[in-house]
Amino acid sequence: AQTVTQSQPEMSVQEAETVTLSCTYDTSESNYYLFWYKQPPSRQMILVIRQEAYKQQNATENRFSVNFQKAAKSFSLKISDSQLGDTAMYFCAFMKPYYGQNFVFGPGTRLSVLP
Amino acid sequence: DSGVTQTPKHLITATGQRVTLRCSPRSGDLSVYWYQQSLDQGLQFLIQYYNGEERAKGNILERFSAQQFPDLHSELNLSSLELGDSALYFCASSPPNRDYGYTFGSGTRLTVV
Numbered sequence: 382a383q384t385v386t387q388s389q390p391e392m393s394v395q396e397a398e399t400v401t402l403s404c405t406y407d408t409s410e411s412n413y414y415l416f417w418y419k420q421p422p423s424r425q426m427i428l429v430i431r432q433e434a435y436k437q438q439n440a441t442e443n444r445f446s447v448n449f450q451k452a453a454k455s456f457s458l459k460i461s462d463s464q465l466g467d468t469a470m471y472f473c474a475f476m477k478p479y480y481g482q483n484f485v486f487g488p489g490t491r492l493s494v495l496p
Numbered sequence: 497d498s499g500v501t502q503t504p505k506h507l508i509t510a511t512g513q514r515v516t517l518r519c520s521p522r523s524g525d526l527s528v529y530w531y532q533q534s535l536d537q538g539l540q541f542l543i544q545y546y547n548g549e550e551r552a553k554g555n556i557l558e559r560f561s562a563q564q565f566p567d568l569h570s571e572l573n574l575s576s577l578e579l580g581d582s583a584l585y586f587c588a589s590s591p592p593n594r595d596y597g598y599t600f601g602s603g604t605r606l607t608v609v
Contacts, residue, residue: 385538424584425498426539426600472538481527481551481590484598486538 383408383475385487393493394463401448402458402490404473410434414476415449415456416484421469429471432456433478463494499523500601502587508607514575517604521568521589525599527551528570530562533584533603545570577608 384407394400406415417429432440432449439447444461460467473487499522509515521528526547531539532555541554545564556562559577564570574581587601 424603424605426586426588428598481544481546483529483541483544483552483554484531484539485541488538 383410383477383485385473385475385485387471387473387487387490389490390488391491391493393495394460395495396463396465398463399459399461400463400492402460402471402473402492404456404458404487406454406456406473406475406485406487408454408475410477412478414478415447416474416476417445417447417456417458418472418474418486419467419469420472420489421466426472430458460492465494465496468492468494498599498601500525500587500589500599502585502601502604504604505602506605506607508609509577511577511579511608513577513608514573515577515606517572517574517585517587517606519570519572519587519589519601521570521587522591522599524591525589526568526592527590528564528568529588529590529598530556530570530572531586531588533586534580535583539586542572574606579608582606582608 386405413434415432419427430442448457470489472489474484501520529544530542533539542556544552562572584603586603
């Protein structure tokens with residue numbers, strides 16, 4: 382079975398600074414998807430970024446980028462130029478690459494952006 | 497609005513009672529997934545339906561059941577409720593032609609007192 386670990390329960394960062402959230406996972410699959418989801422106080426689950434394991438290039442979405450290390454089974458999220466609106470829970474998630482698969486979520490990291 | 501509608505948004509009920517949570521998937525999506533998020537924890541997969549049929553089961557208790565109707569909306573039934581069942585319950589849907597095109601609803605907050 383797949384497992385996802387996020388070793389940082391809480392983090393804080395000053396506005397405009399850069400922060401990196403860690404995620405490691407365990408799987409015997411060679412192909413899979415990895416995701417970062419953001420859950421603000423509104424509770425909505427918002428997709429931040431997605432990485433396909435067979436793509437070596439790290440995904441980037443505006444201020445959000447990942448460092449995907451497949452051999453180390455590591456998938457960290459970097460948030461540049463942090464904004465107050467980035468304050469949220471961040472969940473790392475794993476999914477097998479077949480239709481209809483469910484997510485395996487990590488326990489989350491609570492990020493606070495300080496003014 | 498994500499296109500996935502969950503009702504009610506909040507529900508308070510007593511131990512031992514039964515409740516029904518409803519989910520309407522995004523137009524065109526055939527798969528519906530239910531997840532449970534307990535306090536300050538990640539989402540745990542409960543069950544999946546595809547076009548009316550159960551497709552996969554996760555950590556769903558025997559006291560819980562679900563179904564997907566011909567119009568593709570889904571209901572999650574929780575019975576003999578316990579205090580520990582208090583949680584956020586999310587529904588998500590995905591279209592038939594994408595293997596990662598999830599959309600989450602805004603959740604139902606269940607409080608058992």
